[in-house]
Amino acid sequence: MTDPTSSLQDLLSGPPQVVTAGVELFETTLRDQAVDILPVEWRPPVDGLSTELAAIVADPRTAAANQTALERITAAEPRWVGITTARDAVGIEVGQFLHAGPPITWERASGPMRGALIGAMLYEGMADTPEQAEAIGEAGDLELSPCHSRGAVGPMAGVVSPSMPMFAVENAAFGNTAYCTLNEGLGKVLRYGAYAPEVLDRLRWMQGVLGPAMDAAVKQIGSLDLRAMIVQAIQMGDELHNRNRAASALFVREVVPPLLEAGIDPSDLADVVRFINGNEHFFLNLGMPSAKASLDPARDIPGSSVIVAMARNGTDFGIQTSGTGDRWFTAPATVPDGLYLGDYGPDDANPDIGDSTIMETGGIGGFVMAAAPAIVRFVGGQASDALDATRSMYSITVGEHPHFQIPILEFRGSPVGIDVTRVVRTDTLPAVNTGIAGKVAGIGQVGAGLVTPPMQVFADAVRALAELAEPA
Amino acid sequence: MVDHLDIRRGAYADSVSLMQVSRRVNDVDGVTAALIAMATELNLELLAGMGFDQIDASAGDMVVAVRATDDDAVTAALTELDAALAASSGGATSASFGDAPAPRTVRDAAAFGGDLALISTPGEHAYLEAVDALRAGLHVLVFSDNVPLAQEKALKAEAAERGLLVMGPDAGTAIVSGVGLGFANVVAPGPVGIVAASGTGAQHLTCLLDDAGVGISHVLGVGGRDLTAEIGGASTRQALAALDADPATDVIVLLSKPPDETVATAIRKTADALDTPVVFALLGPGQDDLTATARSVCAALGREPDDPAWWPAADRRVGDYDELRGLFAGGTLCQEALIIAADALGPIASNTSVAGATPLVDGLDTPGHLLVDLGEDDYTRSRPHPMIDQSLRVERIAAEARRPGGRVLLLDVVLGHGAHADPASELAPAIAQAIARADDLAVVVSLCGTQGDPQNRDRQAAALVDAGASVHLSNAHAVRNAIELLGSTS
């Protein structure tokens, strides 16, 4: 540790280099004295929450708790170990569904969320027609829980029903497992609320053919190191939320040999390979449970202000922090700012939806935008904006990820471990990339862009943490 | 409506670029729909959905579909398309990496280095930044006032644990190896180290020593509350230890109001254990004033200084003066004046809490002897501190000139880093006018500054003298001069 006298002597051994925060006058007087200064662009915290922030910062547990959270998140070793039916993976029966984001009811659910639930009811045989399914929804005869409450994550609507196959991703460092459904591809798909017969046919094919084939493949190799793939994909220009090209290609490279060796019916095999090879977002549904499996061990550390989940259900945006257990802090979700497919526009867009913000929560996605400058053009920005996005995230995170390195920032580790107190102090929102869903069920993706999370949820989390804070 | 549809075989751009291009084309006046995309299955479906004709194209082709109100709009759209496609291939518009975003907290700035953090945010926010500094291994000066006591305590406990120094909260002045932090005067390096619980007190002492040719090693401000029973002198102890270990410091001065009794005993014990001699300068009734302290410090160094500089008024106005009216910018200077004046004149109306002060009954118009600290919160809520902004004093000088009866007006003028760039330019005309208006008014100025100060001390003095004031480098001398003018019976 520091030798007290040496540090004090150092201070007096020569003109100090001064960090300044506050009144500009003193910055000026130091410049006038030809003193080397490091000015802070200080601003008051959101909602003037200084007292609450101070209570959290002064809590003797907080600093160590946040460090522990960071260590756990970055020590994670996510591996794909198999395919499990949702029934076994997350313990749901017919009539029970998981969905993306914080808790939601049918009444408050958005178009794509309802569409996905209708599709899932049809798929599970609970209803024969969309109208019947809707009636079940209206009657409240279905049980909804957030994916996050069952160790799972789901992109977009994130609807999971008992028969769906799910990727099982184990965190080898801690022994916990996270689950996610398999990616259906683009166009008309359940996760965007589509439930046409072709959508259901595809789901059945995934259940009957794709799932077993994938499981057979992974059984051939034992398990697949997903952290290594993420590391490599970041270096190849993916941010692993909106851009999964490299990761999906890497995945194909890894999975085809064991698929060939797994003794799968040749015509099925061709379909399976064509399906995963034709979907450049296939890896997203492995990246998300990787992040989820990495973040879950950081939950429930008393005093920690690190965010362990950010998620949206198409109506609300919600977050959970380590120190506040399973409590969700929510506010209305906004429509992402982005570029639209075809002649779709903002009026066609649904408010922000999906658990995919688990990527940013785990220090990937928007947080490694600097590694994927192509992404920034979704909002008409420049490559330098991608660098800025990542660089400004260091001011709201506890530390840097030792494995997820960003080449253009001299291989600096990605910013990771979002500290909700720093979000509120610096008035800096997490940079989140996303796809944009159409607001009418079944339209599918209408664009992609950047999310502006509601600041209120972070402020509320700070208030809650302050109430739980122990005095210094 | 006009539909334009063409296929550009072999042309390629990535989908994101094309989405941008589409948006630009969509924005052209008269265009109702546009899709510029690679002819993938998905995009061809989209195209069909938009009501365009079926086309025969492969995924390697670019399809351009524009629907517009008329042919002119289509032409405009295609022109825009070419421009947008050209722009999307990078080149001229690409920006450089640029600098990292400016740090928003002390932690983020400290990642780039730093020895010390100077925090001057509003008081309720200062704790967070100060803790950031300590946890990054930086010493801190908290200029901000109104920091909750519990937070001050917590900060100092954490600093002690980490072997760091917290100056303040409410530390207005510090000098570290010649670097002035907050409000500070330009002084030469030398053997005197000061631990100060008072900002203007420290400024005045450094100026007097500078005038005597004695340099300063460091001034470590500890804030007005450090020597209270609640805080127990935590920073004072750290500062004393630091100066004791500093080879450049031969004499230490501890400058404070008389501290809490228990704390005083503990601090004296600490001071006695140091190798470096400590001169106690306790500002209170019956104690040495700062001018006498400066003399003791010189004596401790084996020097015998001349009297502090002063500049007599151009013509000595012998009048029948009854009242002493002091308008101060420096809190400690005001208190020192009050202690000296109360001794000679009896009770004096003031807003400072010193023995001999009586409350203001009619604000600044309270009759009789009056010495006010215009730097107090009551006067600085709606305008800047009088060290930075002279407007309140200019107003009050005029108001005093309108008062009936003979009076001596006593003002302090504080120079140095952070202070008004040319206070005499505003005060001198006000003084000259007041003297012209009221022939029963004399003005005495206590000038706190050094020859090195950016305001040019001697020119400030000359301007004030020209206006009719007498000017004293020693605050105590200024007060005594004012008392003399009053022809006090003491």
Place this chain on the structure above:
Amino acid sequence: MSASASSARRPLLAGRIVDLHVAARFPAATYLADPRTGRVLLVVVTADGIALPNAVVLASRVGDRPFARVRDHDVVQVGENRLLGPWSPIVVARWWSPRPVLPSVSPGGLQTSLDAADAEIDRQADALPPDLADRFHDLTTAVSAGDVNGAVAAVDRLVGFGTGLTPSGDDLLAGFVAAVCLLTPVLDADRHAAVLPPAVSAVATRMVDRGDTMTTAISAALLRHAAVGEVCAPAGALLRTLTGRPALTGTDGAVARLLRVGATSGRDLAVGLLAGARLATTLRAATLRSGALQGDTPPPQSFSTAATHTLVSRRT
């Protein structure tokens, strides 16, 4: 432009305004001299230049080209804490001392850091050329033997010896004298009672006198400062490191930074400084022993073996 300045030049800089002339100009430094005597009185340097003991240090860096418009013999008005010349006005708003104040140190402790510093110089820099080493050897031998005449003669052979703005002989002398001046008091139990050995005082006086006529004006100015223990910032930093200031990133760092000064100036200063430090240490150690052993005094000459050994071995 804001600037800080050496307090050694405060009387000139803070006094009445006088005219100086530009004596020499470089991208990182402009030297100012008294037009009547030709004596160099000040140097204005950039923040990334060398803070010489007579320097005004700008906040600007060499890349800002603060001296772009400066021509030889330009007039610069100096005084009232300002320098008005072919640049935007320079305001001195802070003072620093070129005379490092060092903490008390034991001869043994200093010896250890000197050995480390010597090894570092051997590793990082070329040895002194033989003729220069010979001349310097004569100086250290004479001084440690207490031979005043020999020491003065050695000074005469060193001042102005070498090439460049500050000839090597001057740098060696400057480092040597400054180190003895600064370290003798802090090696003594009572730092105010310490007295310089007569031979060192004679060397200091002689090098200043000879400097006026026998070397460059720039170097003569530095010799005047060195005679009273005023040195450039990297030399001061090395002295502080030698006397146990861990803040200055260790001996390696401080040596390396001093070696980067000029072409050979840094090395020459460093060699002179370390030799001076060794002399101060040995003299003090000898005094301590003579005190303890009541007359069983090893002759102070014993110093020369240690100090010159390194110099001689470096020659081979």
